[in-house]
Amino acid sequence: MGNQKSIPEISRTIREEAVRLGFTDCGFSRAEVLKEDTERLGKWLKQGYHAGMGYMANHFEKRTDPTRLVEGARTVISLLYNYYTERKQTDPEAPVLSKYAYGRDYHLVMKERMYELFDYIKSLHSGATGRVFVDSAPVLERSWAQRAGLGWIGKNSSLISRCAGSFLFIGEIILNLELDYNTFREEDHCGTCTRCIDACPTGAILDNRTLDAKKCISYQTIENKGEISSDLEGKLNNRIFGCDICQDVCPWNKKALQHREPAFDPHPELLEMTTSDWNNLDHGRYQHMFRDSPLQRAGYDKIKRTLRFIQE
Ligand code: SF4
Ligand code: SF4
Secondary structure (H helix, E strand, O other), X not given: OOOOOOHHHHHHHHHHHHHHOOOOEEEEEEOOOOHHHHHHHHHHHHOOOOOOOHHHHOOHHHHHOHHHHOOOOOEEXXXXXXXXXXXXXXXXXXXXXXXXXXXXOHHHHHHHHHHHXXXXXXXXXXXXXXXXXXXXXXXXXXXXXXXXXXXXXXXXXXXXXXXXXXXXXXXXXXXXXXXXXXXXXXXOOOOOOOHHHHHOOOOOEOOOOOEOXXXXXXXXXXXXXXXXXXXXXXXXXXXXXXOOHHHHOOHHHHHOOOOOXXXXXXXXXXXXXXXXXXXXXXXXXXXXXXXXXXXXXXXXXXXXXXXXXXXX
């Protein structure tokens, strides 16, 4: 890094700037092959637990080796962004959305903040190059966050931070500069707890910390392009987009604090919507309310399909 600041200094100032920009935590890992994950991901795909998410099987080598994904990669910067909220939908009978879907699409919000951080890094070192990823198929974000010392991967497959719980978005900047890498690995603090496994209404969490996406309500309500499997009839617990059940019951989320991101605040009418409001939601109103929302990933037709399914 020549005439510029030392690696520890640059690393410290990047972390400080990340926190100033609103990130909950930030850590650094060396960009190298994720050996353990190569085996684990290979098995998971072989057993078909990725269901219809064919993209999970694509670019296998790039997914487990960031140097194949980004030319000159030396560092993976992992960033966490809190989205936990105490606010809830007011009608207990209304179809339920995952908390992360209340406000503006987190990909847009996170990317804005991450590009600000990247610009800051470039101001520290003019030779900095890299790429920004938010919940992007080619990156194993939870593994990188774990390596960066930001938490452990719980039995429910979420990344859990001791300080902030698991209602966290994860993003990465893959960078060509060397930084001060984390050497601390957070222990697994799940212990003998099985609350998430016991609470999952569809039995999607298997004993060996594997998630069967086919059975998971999040997959079925967001990613599944076809019809929802009849095996899940009566098991969606009124969820129409995502599912927070295995995180809501996790004791580590008692520590979660209200997010401070105005963009994640819900549309003024969203939390008051009743079942009848959802049933009467036409395409025009849907677009008006959810134009920049994560619900666009499912789309109007899929939301309507899931509404029909939970009412059958
Ligand atoms: S998100 Fe819901 S369905 Fe999926 S594993 Fe967690 S509790 Fe089960
Ligand atoms: S509910 Fe218990 S077992 Fe599940 S992730 Fe949280 S601590 Fe781990």
